[in-house]
Amino acid sequence: MKLLRTILLITHIMVLFLLLGIFMNAYVPPKIFPWFNLLSLGFPVLMILYLFLSVFWVASWKKRAIVFILVGMIFLNPVKRWINYNSDPKENFDIKIVSLNVKAGSKGISHIEEYINSLDADIVLLQEYSRKEFQFEKLNNTKSDAINAIFTRYKIIDQKELIKSDFETNNAYASQTDIEIKGKTYRFINVYLQPFKFEKSMVRLNSSNEENEQKLKDVVKRLIPTFKKHQEQVKAVRKGIDSSPYPVILAGDLNSVPNSYEYYQLSEGLKDAFVEVGKGSATSFHDYKFPLRIDYIFASESIQPVSYKVDRSVGLSDHYPVIATFKIKN
Known part of the structure; x- marks a missing residue:
């Protein structure tokens, strides 16, 4: 029993240091040391x-x-x-x-239109x-790219475009739109940061340890370069935030989990609406069984x-879908 407790103590200390390493994402960019960002993916398990x-x-x-x-x-x-609890809202909202x-309307444009x-x-x-030719009641489409609208x-x-898409080398896109609301x-x-382009077969483990090990290596080989692309894309988005003379609302698919480098950099000076008023799980991507929150709404x-x-x-x-309501302070 003493040996078991010693092993568990060492394991607990190791897990603690791994969790502490995730905090380094606030300071260390992926191009310098991408492994901290890799740790953020395992945060729920750790x-x-x-x-x-x-x-x-x-x-x-x-x-x-x-x-x-x-x-x-x-x-x-x-x-x-990742997971939060707040009481139900007790005040009215403005927007x-x-x-x-x-996903390019692959599950039916009419269903999306009806829902929105x-x-x-x-x-x-x-x-x-x-x-795609989406038509929403009372809503006008602005200038859009093939990625975002x-x-x-x-x-x-x-x-204005902040990140321009290029289907050969860059599938990311970001734009800033200044909108007048109540004067x-x-x-x-x-925002849509560079996707990892995983197929389920690439991350599904099987009975062969050798094949699983190779799959893990292939996943890491795809993650690291994408983290580094994100660093440049985050820099472009930050320019739109930092140069804004107006209050900012940032939303979209960051292809990054909470506590990642992307999260820390893009949320700086903004409030995560889920942390402020969310309840339950924030998991928004459901194609895999593993909990993944990669969709966000932040506000000044x-x-x-x-x-x-x-x-x-x-x-x-x-x-x-992620839905948030806000009250505009005078």
């Missing part, structure tokens, strides 16, 4: 293991349980970026925003738009989140 071991020490009446529990408190905010990766119309949203941001019922002041201008940034301090919902009642693409 956190569950950390909690399980902490419970074991509590059940064993070991004083070290107190230490691990106190240290574990520093992971409260990182956990809230409703929907963000959805529609039922929401009565003010702003709709689509990713993997592919220039934004629809709004309000007046467009200006629009005040807001900047909406619609002057824009108060009222509600945030990942709508799992519909299967319009491999992403669930």
